[in-house]
Amino acid sequence: MAKNTSDPVGTLSIGNVITTSTTLYKSNFKRYLLVSLRAIAWIFALGAASFGLVALGGRLYDVTKSEVVKIPVGLGTLAVVLYFMAKYATDRATICRLAYQELIDAPETLADATRHLLPRTWAFLRLNLLLILCLFLVSLIAGVVLLAFIFLVVAALLYVFKLSPTDTAVAFVIGLLTIGLFVVWIAIIFRYYAYWFVAELPLAVESTTSANFSIRRSRQLTGRAVGNVLLIMTIAFLIVAPLNTVSSIPSFLGSMMTNPILSSDASTQFIGGILTIVGTVLTLAIELLLMPFWQIIKAIVYFDLRNRREGNDLVI
Helix, strand or coil: CEECCCCCCCCCCHHHHHHHHHHHHHHCHHHHHHHHHHHHHHHHHHHHHHHHHHHHHHHHHHHHCCHHHHHHHHHHHHHHHHHHHHHHHHHHHHHHHHHHHHHCCCCCCHHHHHHHHHHHHHHHHHHHHHHHHHHHHHHHHHHHHHHHHHHHHHHHHHHHCCCCCCCHHHHHHHHHHHHHHHHHHHHHHHHHHHHCCCCHHHHHHCCCCCHHHHHHHHHHHHHHHHHHHHHHHHHHHHHHHHHHHHHHHHHHHHHHHCCCCCCCCHHHHHHHHHHHHHHHHHHHHHHHHHHHHHHHHHHHHHHHHHHHHCCEECCC
16 A cells, blocks of 8 residues: 555556456356346346236226226335335445455455345335436436537527528538537446446445435545546447447347337338247346446446545555
8 A cells, every 4th residue: 555645636547456356256257157146137027016916907907897996906006116126226326336345355254245235225216216317307407508509509590690491501510519519418427427437336235325415425435536447447348338229230130120110010020029938038148247347347437546545645
């Protein structure tokens, strides 16, 4: 351990983050994969339970012919969805905790980590719902502002400069501006997500049980290093992009072939259905493998940011 007195935040080394995450994953592959499998199982359970409750609601309606039965069925479905989402979020955070404990040289067993995080199950659900809400508001506000800017530019071209809306130059400028601002919109969303990239970690490893505090803590830690965090996210995404592409191809082809507007041939629809199933299975399998990779990266980034901010430049 060496003191860093000149720069309390420092610069996150992308090479170290990726290398360390790969090393941790390999050395703890079975444990991390087991937790990832458990998390994916909650998703299967959510789908099965939701399907069962909807089928039950339909059956009760057929018997009673009353809309009232939809109320308890709807509430039951909502409760099931929230419960399984909470369990899924907790298992994802469990991988973060296991990785972080390895980094601080205080490894925990899976049973110990699970026991520690079990009382925070609903806090992890609140955390994830808050993050979804925050990202939705950021995307909405940024979208409205950028659309207003496009509107002002169009108004200036048409009314100030007296150009015709059918003018090729006007159409070109509007198209180019739209593409450029769409890229800006995506960049804004990703930048804010970078602020909250390690939001699971304070709740998973610190003494807090507050989802709000965990989000604020992530924002505080990433502050001046948000650009480096965003770069790490981008590089990691590019590394796993080929795997994600593998699963998206059969799903895309399946959706095209099962679209009744594009094809009504029974054999094409059947093949499309098979491709959709294959794509879904591949997506879940790849999620199973990649979930630990992303959670380990979060733990490493949090570890580095926390120690640098506290004045300890720990070399990973």
